[in-house]
Amino acid sequence: SPVLFLSRGDEVQASTGSTRTELDLEYPLPAKHMLKPFPGQAAPNIDIAVEVSRTGLETLRLRFVVSGEVDGIARPSLAEPRRQDGLWQHTCFEFFLKEDGERSYVEINLSSSGEWAAYQFDDYRAGMRDLPMEEPTIGTAGIPGMWSVGTDVKIARLSTADWNAALSAVIEERDGRKSYWALTHPAAKPDFHHPDSFICELPPFSSPRT
Numbered sequence: 001s002p003v004l005f006l007s008r009g010d011e012v013q014a015s016t017g018s019t020r021t022e023l024d025l026e027y028p029l030p031a032k033h034m035l036k037p038f039p040g041q042a043a044p045n046i047d048i049a050v051e052v053s054r055t056g057l058e059t060l061r062l063r064f065v066v067s068g069e070v071d072g073i074a075r076p077s078l079a080e081p082r083r084q085d086g087l088w089q090h091t092c093f094e095f096f097l098k099e100d101g102e103r104s105y106v107e108i109n110l111s112s113s114g115e116w117a118a119y120q121f122d123d124y125r126a127g128m129r130d131l132p133m134e135e136p137t138i139g140t141a142g143i144p145g146m147w148s149v150g151t152d153v154k155i156a157r158l159s160t161a162d163w164n165a166a167l168s169a170v171i172e173e174r175d176g177r178k179s180y181w182a183l184t185h186p187a188a189k190p191d192f193h194h195p196d197s198f199i200c201e202l203p204p205f206s207s208p209r210t
Contacts, residue, residue: 030061031203033167035181038190043171043179045069050167054205055152057159062110063150064093064169070147074172076113081135084115088170093149096166098198099157105198106131112140112149125193159205166197 030053037043046068053061066073076090087109088094098105103124108131109117116138118131136151168182180190187194 030063033183033200035167035169035183036185038180038182038185041179042177043181044072044173046073046171048169048171048181051150052165052167052200052203054158054203056154057205058154058156060153060155060158060202061150062093062095062153063148064110065146065148066171067146070142070145072173073147074174074176075147076111076115079113079115081114081116081138083117083130083135084111085117087111087115087117090170091172092170094168094170094192095153096168096192096198097155097202098164098166100162100164103195105193106155107193108133108153110136110138110149110151112138114138116151121193124195158202163202164198165200165202166192166194167200168192168197 030051033050033052035048035050046066049065049067051061051063051065055061074091091112093110095108095110096105097108104120104122104127107117107119107121116136118133120129120131121127134154136153138149138151141148141150166183168180171179171181173179180192182190182192182197183199184197185191186196191197
């Protein structure tokens, strides 16, 4: 069954149909970041928070939490977990990672379908290729007015340098309209790859609580 990534006291409806409350006390509370819709675009009445934490020297835990009028969002249906291109054409959550001082970066796409993608770039939108990576397990959860998608991602070299992240999402509504969300929008049109988008400093890894 899907893995659920919950904050303290969250009660969720899992895809298995069971409702439960979990307390995740093993690691420190994750850093939370709010995404903003691209200025001037029509966007649904929602908020998107992203929780990021280090659960290992090379492991990140990501959780995208959408709250508000979530019933109007087109959510990709469950599919066979696999690497899949083009996820950004529908509702998709994206995470970009760049080593401090470098031009190369990594892009990871997550879908509530269980599909995912991971790419390596040599420079801004240049040299795109698949990033070798362990297949992540994507979990989804929801209650009225809230929906979340989360995963643990293992990326080599995370422990060897300082890293900055860019967090973003494409939200497709049931009528087909799309809105583009990010921590910041430095360009004249939505551009999640923009070098000035990497404004989230990756939290340091802390050993589990005992």
